[in-house]
Each structure stands twice: as C-alpha cells, then as structure tokens.
Amino acid sequence: MIDTHCHLDFLSDPHEALLDAQAAGIHRVVVPSVEVSNFSRVRALATANPQVYYCLGLHPCVVLGSAEDDLRRLKEELAVSLADPKFLGVGEIGLDHYLPGLDRMAMEQVFHAQLRLARDFDLPVVLHVRRAQDLVLKGLRRFGIQHGIAHAFNGSHSQAQAFLKQGFHLGFGGTLTYSGSRQIRRLAVDLPLESIVLETDSPDIAPSWLSRGESNTPKQIRGIAGVLAELRGVPISEIEAVTSRAAAAALSRLPAEAL
Numbered sequence: 142m143i144d145t146h147c148h149l150d151f152l153s154d155p156h157e158a159l160l161d162a163q164a165a166g167i168h169r170v171v172v173p174s175v176e177v178s179n180f181s182r183v184r185a186l187a188t189a190n191p192q193v194y195y196c197l198g199l200h201p202c203v204v205l206g207s208a209e210d211d212l213r214r215l216k217e218e219l220a221v222s223l224a225d226p227k228f229l230g231v232g233e234i235g236l237d238h239y240l241p242g243l244d245r246m247a248m249e250q251v252f253h254a255q256l257r258l259a260r261d262f263d264l265p266v267v268l269h270v271r272r273a274q275d276l277v278l279k280g281l282r283r284f285g286i287q288h289g290i291a292h293a294f295n296g297s298h299s300q301a302q303a304f305l306k307q308g309f310h311l312g313f314g315g316t317l318t319y320s321g322s323r324q325i326r327r328l329a330v331d332l333p334l335e336s337i338v339l340e341t342d343s344p345d346i347a348p349s350w351l352s353r354g355e356s357n358t359p360k361q362i363r364g365i366a367g368v369l370a371e372l373r374g375v376p377i378s379e380i381e382a383v384t385s386r387a388a389a390a391a392l393s394r395l396p397a398e399a400l
C-alpha cells in the first residue's frame with residue numbers, strides 16, 4: 142500500500158515511522174515539500190530510503206514574502222529533479238481560504254506560477270485546497286493540468302466530480318475515520334473507488350483511534366483503508382489494490398511494479 146501524502150520530515154523519528162510502515166505493509170510513502178528550505182530534506186529522505194518518493198513545491202500557507210526567489214529556486218530544482226526516479230511532481234501547492242490573514246492575491250500568483258511550471262515540465266501536481274475548490278479548478282483548467290491529487294479532499298459532490306473530470310484523484314485520510322465527517326464519508330462511498338487515494342497527512346490529521354499526543358505516522362494507512370472498506374462494504378484487499386493502482390495513475394512517475 143501507499144501513503145500518498147506524508148510530511149515525513151516533520152515526524153520526530155522518520156526512520157522508525159518507515160520501519161513501522163514497512164511492517165504494516167505500506168511500501169511506498171510520498172513526501173511533499175512545503176518551502177524551499179525543506180527541498181533538500183525531502184530529497185535526502187527519498188535518496189536514503191527505497192520506499193520514499195518526493196514532490197517539490199511551495200505550500201500556500203507557508204510561502205509568501207520573497208516568492209520570486211522561491212519560484213526561481215523551485216524552477217531550478219524541478220529541472221534538476223527530472224532525472225531523479227524518486228521525484229514525482231509539483232507539490233504541495235494550492236489555495237487556502239480557510240486560514241485567516243493570508244494574502245489571497247499573492248497566494249494565487251504563487252499557485253499559478255507553479256501550475257505553469259507543472260505544465261512546462263509536464264508533471265502531476267499535489268494540491269492543498271481549503272474553501273477554494275472552484276478557484277483551484279479554474280487554475281487547473283487555465284493551465285491544462287490533468288494529473289494529480291487533491292489532497293485531504295473536503296469539497297462537495299459536484300466539486301469532486303469536477304476534479305475527476307479534470308483527470309484528478311482525490312486524497313482521503315484521517316478525517317474519514319471520524320463518524321462526524323458525514324459529507325466526506327458520503328463522498329468516499331459514492332465516488333468510484335478508482336478515483337480515491339489514501340493518505341495520512343502525518344503528522345497532521347490523526348485518525349480517530351489515536352489518543353491525544355500519540356503521533357500520526359504512515360502505518361495508519363492500513364486502519365484508514367479498513368474504515369473505507371467497512372464504509373463501502375468491500376474487502377480491504379480490494380481497497381488496497383484499487384487505491385494503490387489509483388496512486389500510480391495519479392502520480393505517473395511512480396513505478397507501477399513497485400506497488
């Protein structure tokens with residue numbers, strides 16, 4: 142199985158988290174970056190660990206300020222990374238209209254600049270989208286981006302359909318494990334399983350069974366898959382097989398045989 146979204150470099154012990162994941166049958170972990178300063182950390186983790194892959198991008202909640210320098214660096218790093226088989230795409234990028242106090246104009250400019258890079262380098266994108274689904278979709282259409290993942294998906298049914306129509310896959314994780322997440326649970330049951338990828342977003346969005354203070358790590362993918370299997374009324378083996386194939390379809394540089 143694969144954790145399609147894990148901030149491994151923010152975990153207290155990435156090495157132990159990977160060993161635990163391996164033992165639980167999670168053989169692939171995709172690590173997005175959030176700012177220029179962690180590009181080398183995510184790449185180093187991928188280089189040192191056969192099961193780790195990475196993306197490079199500027200997160201909408203992290204980056205602002207000297208975006209021009211950051212975008213120039215990102216462009217250089219993307220060009221260099223094309224030769225790296227562990228490199229998968231541009232991410233995590235997007236729009237966040239949930240957190241207050243962020244400069245939405247600047248955020249959108251940085252997002253569009255990165256969509257342009259994804260288009261020019263022909264790379265999939267990993268998206269962070271909060272309360273801005275329609276604007277993100279507009280950007281994807283404008284730049285003709287047709288592959289990637291809308292991570293921690295939390296939009297409506299019709300927005301979900303619009304992402305699928307655009308060629309995107311939708312990421313589901315810890316939020317799915319809470320019985321109160323009615324809208325997200327309904328979506329996860331109604332959508333074609335082929336359109337769903339699993340993620341922990343660790344260390345964020347801990348599943349319901351972790352106690353406060355217990356850290357969220359990639360091994361939780363198995364429990365998340367179990368919840369999805371129960372909600373959809375299918376065997377967990379089917380969830381594993383189909384969502385792993387979906388991840389390879391969404392992130393086209395991911396070697397299929399490695400799943």
Ligand SMILES: [Zn+2]
Nearest residue numbers: 146173233342
């Ligand atoms: Zn993230």
